Amino acid sequence: MQKTLEVSIWRGGSEGRYEVFSVPKRDNQTVLDIVTWIQRNADPTLSYRFACRVGVCGSCAMTVNGKPRWTCRTHVSKVIGDGKLEIAPLANLPVVKDLTTDMSRFFEKWQEAKGHFVPSKTRADPIEQISPESTERRAANEAIECINCGVCFAACDSVRWNDDYFGPAALNRAWTLVNDVRDAGNKERLKAVAAKGGCHNCHSHQSCEQLCPQALNPTASIAGLKRRTMQAYIRGEL
Amino acid sequence: MNVRLYVLQRATAALMVPLIAIHLVTILYAIGGGLSAKEVLARTQGSLGWGLFYGLFVLAASVHAAIGVRSVLAEWSPMRGRSLDIFMWVFGAVLMVLGLRAVVAVVM
Amino acid sequence: MKPRNSAYRHDTLWLAAMIHRLSGVALAVFLPLHFLVLGLAIEGEARLDGFFKWTDSPLVKLAETGLVILLAVHLLGGIRILVIENLAWRPGQKRMAMAALGASVVAGVAFLARAF
Numbered sequence: 001m002q003k004t005l006e007v008s009i010w011r012g013g014s015e016g017r018y019e020v021f022s023v024p025k026r027d028n029q030t031v032l033d034i035v036t037w038i039q040r041n042a043d044p045t046l047s048y049r050f051a052c053r054v055g056v057c058g059s060c061a062m063t064v065n066g067k068p069r070w071t072c073r074t075h076v077s078k079v080i081g082d083g084k085l086e087i088a089p090l091a092n093l094p095v096v097k098d099l100t101t102d103m104s105r106f107f108e109k110w111q112e113a114k115g116h117f118v119p120s121k122t123r124a125d126p127i128e129q130i131s132p133e134s135t136e137r138r139a140a141n142e143a144i145e146c147i148n149c150g151v152c153f154a155a156c157d158s159v160r161w162n163d164d165y166f167g168p169a170a171l172n173r174a175w176t177l178v179n180d181v182r183d184a185g186n187k188e189r190l191k192a193v194a195a196k197g198g199c200h201n202c203h204s205h206q207s208c209e210q211l212c213p214q215a216l217n218p219t220a221s222i223a224g225l226k227r228r229t230m231q232a233y234i235r236g237e238l
Numbered sequence: 239m240n241v242r243l244y245v246l247q248r249a250t251a252a253l254m255v256p257l258i259a260i261h262l263v264t265i266l267y268a269i270g271g272g273l274s275a276k277e278v279l280a281r282t283q284g285s286l287g288w289g290l291f292y293g294l295f296v297l298a299a300s301v302h303a304a305i306g307v308r309s310v311l312a313e314w315s316p317m318r319g320r321s322l323d324i325f326m327w328v329f330g331a332v333l334m335v336l337g338l339r340a341v342v343a344v345v346m
Numbered sequence: 347m348k349p350r351n352s353a354y355r356h357d358t359l360w361l362a363a364m365i366h367r368l369s370g371v372a373l374a375v376f377l378p379l380h381f382l383v384l385g386l387a388i389e390g391e392a393r394l395d396g397f398f399k400w401t402d403s404p405l406v407k408l409a410e411t412g413l414v415i416l417l418a419v420h421l422l423g424g425i426r427i428l429v430i431e432n433l434a435w436r437p438g439q440k441r442m443a444m445a446a447l448g449a450s451v452v453a454g455v456a457f458l459a460r461a462f
Binding site: 194195196198200201229233 | 313
């Protein structure tokens with residue numbers, strides 16, 4: 001007799017219910033495997049997102065037993081605990097349907113935090129010589145590998161409590177640009193991250209740092225922004 | 239929360255680190271053998287040092303607590319914008335007035 | 347109903363942040379009362395002494411121990427935040443948070459021992 005797992009899957013929008021499915025239990029199984037099996041064999045109306053399946057794109061992030069994770073990189077055996085598996089969409093975002101969320105807010109805040117590069121040179125200028133060992137480049141490199149999966153945003157209490165807050169990912173990216181010596185937009189960027197929804201709303205709960213699948217540290221990046229904005233404020237530049 | 243409130247809150251926090259340490263040690267010393275007004279006032283009355291110490295402590299704590307509670311209310315209550323600022327100023331003022339009155343009470 | 351997503355909040359560092367926040371609110375509530383009591387000295391030493399006699403009970407001493415722990419935990423938790431925000435990142439945050447809690451309890455026990 002084949003062993004099965006009882007899996008609760010969120011159905012509906014921001015309001016809805018959990019539906020339980022019986023899924024064949026396999027020795028090696030990721031949460032994404034489970035969701036895929038359900039959609040292909042039990043209920044084709046289940047909506048979910050995925051792309052690469054191998055932990056490089058960040059599309060499959062969902063809430064698994066209460067924690068936001070990449071489902072393709074989450075082995076069922078690691079999270080099944082007391083035999084229960086509960087899968088829901090990412091938190092802090094409007095739910096489109098079932099396990100898919102509308103990530104517009106996430107990207108809009110990216111823009112509000114000025115998390116985009118502003119060029120200072122033209123193609124006619126010589127290439128900027130940047131040593132990978134420089135303090136700024138090391139700081140930028142430590143934070144640069146963000147693939148916008150939304151796990152940190154979903155985990156963040158300040159995002160949950162404060163609609164204006166830009167969130168860990170947007171501020172983490174702003175920090176990499178503050179450390180990019182080629183960027184010409186830092187005056188505006190520091191103003192943006194020092195304003196209402198900015199870095200000072202972070203209370204260093206460190207949920208982002210604990211859960212980032214890329215092992216990034218938005219708490220530290222945001223601390224860096226706090227230092228920079230404080231210095232700018234004291235110098236009267238803000 | 240913005241940069242100005244943040245700087246004030248962290249600056250008063252840093253300032254209060256040594257003040258609280260001294261306060262805790264004083265409390266531990268004073269509580270031995272029971273609290274008595276005679277003992278407390280003998281230490282503080284006429285003392286410029288304690289007056290300045292507690293005066294500074296009250297000012298820092300008032301600013302720090304007002305901004306801190308404002309943050310909590312901004313995140314955990316329906317209050318927004320103006321009402322938060324009004325609360326912050328009023329609470330800070332209340333703490334400052336009561337606190338400085340207490341300093342005067344034990345130093346004069 | 348709404349989807350459930352709170353499991354990760356039982357994390358050590360999340361609890362440390364909550365304790366820091368709640369201890370701050372508790373101290374903010376206590377502070378005006380503390381100032382009012384000390385202000386009794388305006389009416390003279392006897393008035394303040396009267397209050398002290400009234401609070402000379404084991405239950406009050408236990409509450410005062412709680413206050414000492416709240417103050418210590420808020421101070422030490424605050425120092426941890428000041429370090430995160432102003433100095434280079436260091437690992438071992440969970441250990442630091444636990445140490446702060448432990449030291450606060452020690453301060454409370456010291457107070458309790460002196461108070462009785």
